[in-house]
Amino acid sequence: MNAPTLHSASPTPPQKPSVSLAEAYTFCLKLAQGHYENFPVASFILPKKIRKPVAAIYAFSRTADDFADEKEHEGLRMEKLKDWEKELKTMDSSQNPIFIALNDTVKNFNVPVSLLSDLLTAFKMDVTVNRYNNFEQLLNYCRYSANPVGRLVLTIMGYPAPKFMEYSDYICTALQLANHWQDVGIDVDKNRVYLPHEDMLRFGYTENDLLAKRYNVQFKRLMSFEVERAMELFEQGKPLCALLPGRLGFEIRLTWLGGVSILKKIKEVDGDVFNHRPQLTKMEMAKLAFNALSRNHFKGI
16 A cells, blocks of 8 residues: 655666666566555566566656655756656657566556656646645645556556546545645655645644644644545545455555555544654554455445
């Protein structure tokens, strides 16, 4: 599960006049396995045949994310993202191992390049936008930053049905929101505020309060409101957990259970994520994995 956030810089692709397809995928796999996070990055859970394409997509997005976030790219973020976008458009002739592998993935798995472009749009937003006036604006950000991930995985796995995509969007957006609410204090340190301004006004919580990481009744009520909205989105996407078979179904169920568990933990501390950042223990993850083995919990909805 997630849509958290790693801060180590991506490795520099090997400088070769020509890179074989096998070498390109190997590079992507090493990058993916070295940066495991919420995205099911080429893990043993996924069928072997799709680990390489998932790794190629991850390497593409991880590197772009680093351009948007890592300190070493300060002052060059938009320039590097635009160069990355040009590489995407001309990947047929690219010598970059990431794009060699990605080009093969796009062709063999009918991956819409528009989904990859959407991810780049989100990374550009990370550079230029650090406040959201309302929930609709935040959902629009999730539409580019989170939803393409689920759609890409479903496409590669051979489940591109519109209804599957719709359920996936709900889950991915909810997971993104759960991550935001989990990391309110961490994001403030980066001068990023995902709590919508109109919601803060509604509950009488000011940005100065947030910058001071002030926990009070107003913040408690604000977080309760945001957690419930995210929980509703998880519920809307829940049918997908019962529909998908095999390893992918297990991964989706584990992702869903993990996201919901984080929201429940936020509730348990009355929204005080400044002093009690919710995290899942190894024991809790093991229990969730056991529950994710069966689709029965998600049927009849």
